[in-house]
Ligand SMILES: Nc1ncnc2c1ncn2[C@@H]1O[C@H](COP(=O)(O)OP(=O)(O)OP(=O)(O)O)[C@@H](O)[C@H]1O
C-alpha cells in the first residue's frame with residue numbers, strides 16, 4: 001500500500017482488496033467468564049492504517065474484545081493475530097499495542113508529565129527525546145499548563161486528555177481507545193475527533209476505537225462494527241452502515257428509523273411490493289431475498305420521508321395526522337399518527353427563517369418516499 | 380435558636396477527647412515529670428517530693444526553684460543508659476525492618492486473595508489478640524529453648540546435630556518482637572494494598588513494564604503510606620518494649636524498658652527511672668511527629 005492511497009481516503013478500502021493481508025485478525029474468538037459469554041465466536045479483520053470503530057450497547061463485549069488484543073484477557077477459544085503472528089504467547093508488555101483505558105488508569109503518584117513519559121522511559125528513550133515527545137503530546141491535547149499537576153488535581157476531561165496523550169506517546173502500531181472522548185464537552189470532543197483523524201494519517205497508526213456515540217463513530221471511522229451480545233452484527237463503512245443496514249437492530253442502533261410491518265405481495269427485478277396491515281401498497285427497490293407472503297419490515301429514515309398537506313402525485317404514500325412537532329433548530333421533527341394507528345417520524349430541514357410553519361398540530365398530512373429511499377428488512 | 384445548653388453540649392463532644400487526654404495522659408505524665416526532678420531518699424515512697432500540692436501557688440513557685448536536674452545529669456554521665464537507649468533504638472529498627480520484610484508479602488497475598496477469602500484471612504491475622512500477649516511470649520520460650528520444639532524438629536530432620544541456643548539471645552528478642560507486632564504491620568499495609576486500583580498495573584504493563592517492574596514502579600510507591608504507618612506502629616512501641624526482652628532476651632540484651640524496670644524495682648530509684656522514662660518519651664516524640672506528618676500528607680494526597 002502506498003501513501004497516496006492513504007492520503008485519499010475515498011479509495012482507501014483494503015477490506016475490499018483480496019490481496020491485502022489483515023493487520024489484526026480475530027479468528028473465531030470466544031471469551032467466557034464462568035457462564036457469561038462475553039464474546040461469542042467472533043471473526044474480524046482490521047487493516048493497517050484503518051480507523052476502526054466498535055459500536056454496541058453496554059455489556060456487549062467491546063472492552064473485552066480490546067483487552068484480548070492488548071493481552072489482558074486470555075482467549076477462551078480461537079486466536080488473535082497481529083501482523084500475521086499469533087499473539088497467544090506474547091505478554092502485554094511485548095505487544096506493539098497501546099491502550100487507553102476506559103477508567104483512564106493514570107498513575108496517581110506521578111504528575112501529568114511523568115505519566116506521559118512513563119512508557120518512553122520504560123523503552124529506554126534518551127532523556128532529551130523524551131522531553132521533546134512529552135512536550136509534543138502535551139501540546140496535542142492542549143494540556144501544557146497542567147504538566148506539573150497530579151491526576152487528582154485534574155477534571156474528568158483533563159484526565160481523559162492525559163490518558164490519550166500517554167497512550168499516544170509511544171506511537172504504537174496499533175492504538176486501542178476505549179471510549180476516549182466520553183468525558184469531553186461537545187466542542188472539545190469534535191475538535192479532538194478531527195485531531196485523531198489527522199494524527200492517524202500523520203503517524204500511520206491503526207486505530208480501534210470503542211464509542212457509544214454513533215456520530216463520533218461516523219465521523220472518525222473508516223469502518224464501523226456493530227456488536228450485540230458478543231457477536232458482530234454488521235461491519236461496514238459509515239455510509240453503507242447508515243443507508244443499507246442489514247437488520248432492524250443495526251438500523252435502529254445507528255440513527256432513527258421508521259419501521260412498519262408489512263407483507264410481501266410480489267418480487268420482481270430488484271423491486272419488492274409490500275402491503276401494510278391497513279392495505280397500503282408500497283414499492284421498494286431492494287435486493288432482499290424475500291418471497292411473496294413473507295412478513296417483513298418497511299424501513300425509512302425520517303429525513304427520507306417527505307411531508308405534505310396535499311396529496312403528492314407519486315411515490316409510496318401514507319396518510320395520517322400530525323401528532324407532535326419537535327423543533328430542534330436545524331430540523332423540525334413531525335410525529336405523525338398514520339391511519340393504521342402506527343406512529344412515524346419525518347424530519348424537515350429548516351431552510352427558511354420563519355415562525356409560522358405551514359404544517360401544524362392535528363393537520364391531515366401525506367407522507368411520501370421514493371422507491372429507492374426505503375429498505376426492506378427481514379430480521 | 381440553640382439554647383445555651385444545646386450549644387455547650389455540642390461543644391462538649393469536641394472537647395471530650397481532650398478532656399480524656401488531660402486526665403489519662405497529661406496527668407500521669409506530669410506526675411512522672413515531677414518525680415524525675417525529685418531527690419532520691421530512703422523513705423516510703425523512696426523520694427522527697429519536689430512539690431506539694433497543698434503549698435498553694437506561691438509554694439509551688441518556691442518548689443519549682445528547688446527542682447533538681449541531678450537525675451538527668453546522672454543519666455547523661457552513666458554509659459549504661461546511653462547504651463540502653465541506643466541498643467533499644469537499634470533492636471526496634473532491625474525488628475521493624477524484619478516485620479516489614481515478612482508483613483509486606485503477607486499483606487500483598489491477602490489483598491490479592493479472592494474477595495470472599497479476605498475476611499477470613501484478616502481474622503487469622505487478628506486471632507492472636509484473643510489470647511494474652513504474655514502467654515504468647517511464654518509460648519515462644521517453649522519453642523525456642525534448648526529442648527524446645529524448634530530444636531527437636533531441626534534435630535529430627537537432621538538439619539543440625541547440636542541444639543541451637545536461641546533463647547536468651549537477641550535473636551529470640553527479634554523473633555518475639557516480629558511475631559508480636561506483625562499484625563500492626565500487616566493491617567495498615569493490607570488496607571492500603573486492597574484499595575489499590577488493579578488497572579494501574581495493566582496500564583503499566585501496557586506501557587512496557589513486566590509484572591515485576593510494574594510492582595516496583597506502581598504498587599510499591601503507592602503503598603508507601605501503608606509502609607510508613609506500619610513501620611511506626613511497630614517501631615514506636617518496640618523501642619520501649621519490656622516483656623519480650625526480659626522473657627526472651629539474655630544478659631547481653633540491653634533495652635531501655637528493662638533498664639527502667641531494674642532501676643524502679645531493683646534499685647528502687649524512682650526519680651532516676653522517671654527521668655529515664657521522660658527521656659525515652661522525648662526520643663520517641665521525633666518519630667511520632669514524623670508519623671503524624673506523613674499521615675497528614677497521605678490524607679492530603681488521598682483527597
Ligand atoms: N472480569 C469479568 N468477569 C466476569 N464477567 C465479566 C468480566 N468482564 C466483563 N464481564 C462481562 O462480559 C460482558 C462484556 O463486558 P464488556 O466490559 O466487554 O462490555 P462493554 O461492551 O465494554 O460495555 P460498556 O459499553 O458498558 O463498557 C458483560 O456482560 C460483563 O458483565
Ligand SMILES: [Mg+2]
Pocket residue numbers: 062063064102178
Ligand atoms: Mg467497556
